[in-house]
Amino acid sequence: MRAAFAFHISGRSKFPTSSFCQANRHRRFRGRSSCYNHRPFAYSTNIHASHRILPLERPPDPSYFSRNDTAADDNDARGPTEYVRNQTRILREWMGEKRSILCITGAGISTESGIPDYRGNNGSYFRGHRPIIHHEYMNSPYHRKRYWARSLVGYSPFVNAMPNMGHEALAVLEAGGYIGVDLGGCDDFDRLGSSCLGQPVDAIDGKDLARKISVITQNVDTLHTKAGVRHCLHLHGRGDLIRCMNCGYMRDRKDYHDELTRLNRDWLNGATSGVDGSTGDVIKDGRAELRPDGDAELNRGVSYDDFILPPCSRCDDATLHDNEGNSCNKENSHQERRSFFKTDVVFFGDSVPKQRFDVSHAAVDAANGILCIGTSLTVHSAYRLVKRGIERGIPVAILNVGETRVEREGLGDRLVTKLQSPIGETLNGLVGMLDQEKMNK
Known part of the structure; x- marks a missing residue:
C-alpha cells in the first residue's frame, strides 16, 4: 500500500x-x-x-x-x-x-x-450555452437530430479524457x-x-x-x-451508454456514433467546416471551445432535416408507440415513434x-x-x-x-x-x- x-x-x-x-x-x-x-x-x-x-x-x-x-x-x-x-x-x-x-x-x-462544467466560474452556462432539456429531446424529432449531429462532432474529447x-x-x-x-x-x-x-x-x-x-x-x-x-x-x-426509449436495450455509445457517421457521411462533410474533426473541438475566434454535454457548434444555417437517426434494431419495425409507451396500429396512427436512442443520462428537467x-x-x-x-x-x-x-x-x-x-x-x-x-x-x-x-x- x-x-x-x-x-x-x-x-x-x-x-x-x-x-x-x-x-x-x-x-x-x-x-x-x-x-x-x-x-x-x-x-x-x-x-x-x-x-x-x-x-x-x-x-x-x-x-x-x-x-x-x-x-x-x-x-x-x-x-x-x-x-x-x-x-x-x-x-x-x-x-x-x-x-x-x-x-x-x-x-x-x-x-x-x-x-468543462456548467456552473463553474467559466462554466458553459455563464458563457451563453443552454443544454438540451429532457422534454425537448423526448418530444421533438428535430431536437433529437440536432443533439446527435452536434454530439457526433463534439463528443470525442470526452471519450479521450483521462x-x-x-x-x-x-x-x-x-x-x-x-x-x-x-x-x-x-x-x-x-x-x-x-x-x-x-x-x-x-x-x-x-x-x-x-x-x-x-x-x-x-x-x-x-x-x-x-x-x-x-x-x-x-x-x-453514464455518457458512454445509450438506451432505447421503447424496449430499454442498451448499447455502447461509440458503436452508435460509428453507425451515425456511416449513415451521415455526406451530411457531416457539409456541416463541419470550421470544426477540428480530429479532436471534436469547436473552433471559435481561433480558440477551442468544449461544452460539458459534448455539444458542438456546426455551420450556421445547417439543416438537420436530412440527418439520419437509425431506430433500435431490437424493436419490432411494425410497432409504433404513443407518448405513454402503449403500442398502437402502424397504419392508423400518427403518434410519434419511440424506437429511438437516448444517452443513458439524466438530462436537465428529468x-x-x-x-x-x-x-x-x-x-x-x-x-x-x-x-x-x-x-x-x-x-x-x-x-x-x-x-x-x-x-x-x-x-x-x-x-x-x-x-x-x-x-x-x-x-x-x-x-x-x-x-x-x-x-x-x-x-x-x-x-x-x-x-x-x-x-x-
Whole structure:
C-alpha cells in the first residue's frame, strides 16, 4: 500500500490566471476553512424537487486559490502551496479515524481533465450555452437530430479524457479502506442495473457485485471508473451508454456514433467546416471551445432535416408507440415513434430513477462522514443526500471553490467543514499525508 500511495505525491495542478485573481475583488470567497452563518436560499420553490436545474450565480475562479502571486488571505503572507497544505491538513483532521466515508462528487473534480462544467466560474452556462432539456429531446424529432449531429462532432474529447490526480487519489483512498460504505442490508442494491455502478454494459444486474459504495458521482464522464474506483454509483447515468426509449436495450455509445457517421457521411462533410474533426473541438475566434454535454457548434444555417437517426434494431419495425409507451396500429396512427436512442443520462428537467435514489439514501445512512468534492450541490439529487446526512448528525466536509447550496441555506453549521482549494492538489496531498503516517508507524 505504501507504494500505491507514493506515486500520487508528485506534481501540482496548474490553473489559468484570471481577472478575478488580479482584481481580488470578491473578498467573500477568500480561501479558508470555515463553518458559516445562515443565509437566505435564493432558488425558486417552484422547481420540482427531483429535477436537474440550471445555475443562477457564477462562482469564483479556482486559480484564485492556486496562483503563486496571490496570498490565501488579506493578512496572510504565505504562498498558495502552504495554503493548500493547510487545507489538506484540515481535511485530514476532519477524516480522523472515520472508516465509512461516502464521497459525493460533481463536475469540479473533472475540470482538471479538460471537461468543462456548467456552473463553474467559466462554466458553459455563464458563457451563453443552454443544454438540451429532457422534454425537448423526448418530444421533438428535430431536437433529437440536432443533439446527435452536434454530439457526433463534439463528443470525442470526452471519450479521450483521462482521470486526473483527484480521480486517482480517490481510487487509492478506496483501495486503502479510507472511503466506502457497506450496504449489506440494502435489498435495492440488487435491483440496480450494473451499468450505473460503473460495470460493463453486458452485465445485467448488480447481484454479483459487492454491496458497497465509495463514490456517488453526479458526473457522466466515467472518469472515476477509469481511475480505478470500483464502487461508484453514477447518479445521473453514464455518457458512454445509450438506451432505447421503447424496449430499454442498451448499447455502447461509440458503436452508435460509428453507425451515425456511416449513415451521415455526406451530411457531416457539409456541416463541419470550421470544426477540428480530429479532436471534436469547436473552433471559435481561433480558440477551442468544449461544452460539458459534448455539444458542438456546426455551420450556421445547417439543416438537420436530412440527418439520419437509425431506430433500435431490437424493436419490432411494425410497432409504433404513443407518448405513454402503449403500442398502437402502424397504419392508423400518427403518434410519434419511440424506437429511438437516448444517452443513458439524466438530462436537465428529468428525474433520477427511484432505485438509484434508494441506494444513495442507504449509502448516506451507512456513512459516518460525507465528503463532497467539486459540487455546488445546486442539483437537488445531490443536495438532498447531504441534507439527509446532516439531519442524521453525520459530519460533512465540502471541498469546492465557490459557495454551495448548503451554505446559502445555512444548513448544519456545526456539522459542516468548508474547504476552498484546488481539488487535485488537495486530494493528492491527503494521500501523501496518509502514506507518511503509515511510514511513521
